[in-house]
Each structure stands twice: as C-alpha cells, then as structure tokens.
Amino acid sequence: MALPLASVQLYSLAKEFSADMSGSLDKLAAIGLRHVEAFDFVSRPAEIRAALDASGLSSPTGHAPLLSDELWTPDGAIPTPAPEVVFEAAATIGMKTVIDPFVAPERWLTADGVADIAERLNRAGEKAAEFGLTVGYHNHAQEFVADVDGQSAYARFVELTDERVELELDLFWALTGGQDVPELVRSLGARLAAVHVKDGVVPTSNPWAPGAGDFGSDTLDQRHAGTGEVPLADALRANDAIRYAVIEYDNAPGDVFADVAASYAFLREGGFVA
Structure with a gap:
C-alpha cells in the first residue's frame, strides 16, 4: 500500500505565515515538504493559491469551520462564513478535503x-460534493469525555456520519483523551484519511473536561515527533488507509521551521511517509 504524504498544518506557523506568506512557504519547501494543510484561508484563497504555486506546494486538505457559528482557537475566535463560501475558496486553492x-x-x-x-x-x-470536495473532522480531546450508549461521543459520531465523511485523527489529543491511540487508528479503517503527527508531554487531565478551567496552547509541553509520549510509530503503522501525515505544533518548542524539519525527519527516516 502507498505510504502517506507528509504535510504540515499552517496553524503551527500562523505568526510567521501572516508576516511573510511566500517566505514561510519557501522555507517549508526547502525542508523538503511538498504539501501543507491550510488554515484561515477563506478570506484570501487566490493569494494563498498563488503563493503555494510559486513555492511548488499544494494544500490537499485545509481547516475551516463548518459546524459552528465561529471557530474557537486557543488564540482567538474566527467567524464562520457560509459553507458555499468555504467550499468555493477551497476549490480555488485546489483542496480535496475541507476539515x-x-x-x-x-x-x-x-x-x-x-x-x-x-x-x-x-x-x-x-x-x-457540488464543488468536487469532501469534508472531514479533526478531533481534540473533548470528544472523549462523555459516553453515549456505552461508547465515546467520538465513536458515536463516527457511526452517525456518512461513509464519505473523512476523519483526521490528532494523535496527541486522542492520547490526552485517554485513548489507546494505535487501536483507535486501526479501528477507523478506510475513514481515516489523515493524522496529525504531534508529540509531547500529555496533560495530566483533559483540558476540555467540564470544570477544567481556561486552556491556552502556551501551557502545552510539545516536542519533536518521536521524542514525547505519543506512540506515533505504532499509530502510523496501524492503518494503511492514511493518506496524509500532517505535522502540527500547537506550541512549537523553538524555531518553528527547525521544529517542523525535526518532525519531518522523524517521518522520513522512519519510513512513515512517501
């Protein structure tokens, strides 16, 4: 079976990308990456597409809010545009899946x-589908707090969604939610289109459980892939349907481009990506 393609979630370098879009993409290309996962792209799809093309990169997947009035992030909320606006922007960029x-x-x-x-x-x-696209969902840890009919809310959600709805499993957050990560990866089968390759010291309690208090990404101790507590290697070997292995840091430990390069080296040298 074909190995996943390496990618990087642009949220990891949101400040750098906002300050210098083309320069940031050029640095990712110099690392050896050929794909990214766009974030906050709806207001500037033509600009992002032009910068991607100039850097020799593509964005087969992207993050945009589809299910909420506004998208929460640890660093502020982003208003939710109409689905048609999201999908038109995604098509302009050349995406295949909006997550x-x-x-x-x-x-x-x-x-x-x-x-x-x-x-x-x-x-x-x-x-x-009217735009030639599919949709997906990316988890954090709140999906694993409650049980619904004897299964996690996330498992129930998977059952209730159409087979064509794709899943992107954030491995760090699944472990934070108390999951057996390799087993969860295996159980999702062909629905699992992508994983977020993220490592670090897992919080001692779920930051999205009721009563957990305020949470900010700057509280996370995240580390280069392969140097933290997340069983990345076992997870990546558990399902051969994964198409994209997406590097992400919610809180990069140092220079973000060096951090991305280190995680990409883990994927490449381990034989986890094409």
Whole structure:
C-alpha cells in the first residue's frame, strides 16, 4: 500500500505565515515538504493559491469551520462564513478535503448534541460534493469525555456520519483523551484519511473536561515527533488507509521551521511517509 504524504498544518506557523506568506512557504519547501494543510484561508484563497504555486506546494486538505457559528482557537475566535463560501475558496486553492477543526466541548456531552454535529457534517458533505470536495473532522480531546450508549461521543459520531465523511485523527489529543491511540487508528479503517503527527508531554487531565478551567496552547509541553509520549510509530503503522501525515505544533518548542524539519525527519527516516 502507498505510504502517506507528509504535510504540515499552517496553524503551527500562523505568526510567521501572516508576516511573510511566500517566505514561510519557501522555507517549508526547502525542508523538503511538498504539501501543507491550510488554515484561515477563506478570506484570501487566490493569494494563498498563488503563493503555494510559486513555492511548488499544494494544500490537499485545509481547516475551516463548518459546524459552528465561529471557530474557537486557543488564540482567538474566527467567524464562520457560509459553507458555499468555504467550499468555493477551497476549490480555488485546489483542496480535496475541507476539515472542521473544532466543535465546542459542551456539544459533545449528550447524545442529541453528538447527533446534531453528525447531521450537520453530513449536510455539509452533500454541499461540498457540488464543488468536487469532501469534508472531514479533526478531533481534540473533548470528544472523549462523555459516553453515549456505552461508547465515546467520538465513536458515536463516527457511526452517525456518512461513509464519505473523512476523519483526521490528532494523535496527541486522542492520547490526552485517554485513548489507546494505535487501536483507535486501526479501528477507523478506510475513514481515516489523515493524522496529525504531534508529540509531547500529555496533560495530566483533559483540558476540555467540564470544570477544567481556561486552556491556552502556551501551557502545552510539545516536542519533536518521536521524542514525547505519543506512540506515533505504532499509530502510523496501524492503518494503511492514511493518506496524509500532517505535522502540527500547537506550541512549537523553538524555531518553528527547525521544529517542523525535526518532525519531518522523524517521518522520513522512519519510513512513515512517501
């Protein structure tokens, strides 16, 4: 089976990308990367496409809010545009899959809440198909707090979504949510289109559990892939359907380009990516 393609989530270098889009992409290309995962792209798709083309990069996947009135991030909220606007922008950039990156923790605590999330994403998938696109969902750790009919809210969500809805599993956050990460990767089968390759010291408690208090990404002790607590190697070997191995740091430990290069070296030297 074909190995996944290496990519990097541009949220990892949000400040650098905002300050110098072309220069940042050129640095990623110099590392050896050929793919990125765009973030906050809807307001400037033509500009991003031109910069990607100039750097010899593509963005087969991208993050945009599809299921919430606004997208929460640890560093501020981003308003949610209409789905048609999101998909038109994604098509301009040349994406294949638009992935919703975050749904608020309280919406994962009840069976009705999970069903609503799944129904909304199924509808978004129908609209995306009109643009030649698919949709997906990227987890954090709130999806693993509550049980729904004897299974995690995340497992219930997977059952309720259409087969064409793709999954992007953040391995760091799945472990934070108490999951057996390689087993979860295996269980998702052909639905698992991508994983976020992220490592570090896992928080001692789920920061999105009820009563956990405020959370900011600057509190995370994240490290280069292969040097933290996440069983990345076992997870990457657990499912041969994965198409993209996406490097991400919520809190890069040093120079972000050096950090990306170190994680890319782990993927390449371990034989985990094509």
